[in-house]
Amino acid sequence: MQKPHILIVEDEDVTRFNLRNLFEAEGYNVSEAINGEAMEQQLQKNTINLVIMDINLPGKNGLLLARELTNNSDLGLIFLTGRDSDIDKILGLEIGADDYLTKPFNPRELTIRARNILNRISQGKTESDSAIIRFNQWVLDGNSRKMTSPNGEIISIPRGEYRALKLLIENTGQIVTRQQLIKEMTGRDLRSNDRTVDVTIRRLRKHFESVEGAAELINTIHGEGYRFVGTVE
Numbered sequence: 001m002q003k004p005h006i007l008i009v010e011d012e013d014v015t016r017f018n019l020r021n022l023f024e025a026e027g028y029n030v031s032e033a034i035n036g037e038a039m040e041q042q043l044q045k046n047t048i049n050l051v052i053m054d055i056n057l058p059g060k061n062g063l064l065l066a067r068e069l070t071n072n073s074d075l076g077l078i079f080l081t082g083r084d085s086d087i088d089k090i091l092g093l094e095i096g097a098d099d100y101l102t103k104p105f106n107p108r109e110l111t112i113r114a115r116n117i118l119n120r121i122s123q124g125k126t127e128s129d130s131a132i133i134r135f136n137q138w139v140l141d142g143n144s145r146k147m148t149s150p151n152g153e154i155i156s157i158p159r160g161e162y163r164a165l166k167l168l169i170e171n172t173g174q175i176v177t178r179q180q181l182i183k184e185m186t187g188r189d190l191r192s193n194d195r196t197v198d199v200t201i202r203r204l205r206k207h208f209e210s211v212e213g214a215a216e217l218i219n220t221i222h223g224e225g226y227r228f229v230g231t232v233e
Contacts (some may be wrong), residue, residue: 020141096158116187
């Protein structure tokens with residue numbers, strides 16, 4: 001079985017060296033890049049499964065680079081950065097990052113999160129995500145991870161949004177907790193002050209609200225989670 005390949009995008013030499021040693025010790029193939037240009041070269045040269053990237057990079061910053069990465073449905077993305085403001089975290093997740101850790105980080109926690117995301121990517125290739133789901137004149141295509149609106153607009157959605165929406169639809173009319181959602185999206189447990197689920201739901205609602213007069217499809221159940229109330233065909 002081929003080892004997963006991780007790309008470290010980090011301009012600080014000591015951090016990049018430590019990350020390489022950490023993941024090589026875990027049995028992964030690891031490549032390095034110090035900026036966006038070097039990242040593109042590595043992506044063209046290698047089949048990368050997961051990018052671990054700082055935000056503060058020379059040239060294009062990590063947030064801009066992430067927009068170019070999220071179109072690749074088979075590529076995971078973790079932000080590992082010293083920027084710990086809620087705004088940065090929300091922006092990173094809204095762009096489509098699978099996870100966000102701040103420095104200083106716990107190496108064990110980082111390797112667990114990376115493994116969980118790689119497992120999710122692998123499962124996505126083997127499970128029956130290719131099914132077409134139709135609801136309220138929307139079409140969700142699991143193979144391409146795209147939604148088609150009632151107006152015919154095609155919207156690409158990140159892996160986290162897709163997995164959250166699929167779980168909600170599979171449990172139509174039932175409450176799905178934040179813990180269930182974060183587990184499905186990232187494979188990890190919910191932590192205090194973790195905004196990942198809320199940001200994801202907000203993004204999904206924005207897609208649905210782009211259609212004038214659209215009915216509310218995801219209800220908030222305060223203190224418990226969310227419920228999909230659309231009509232699945």
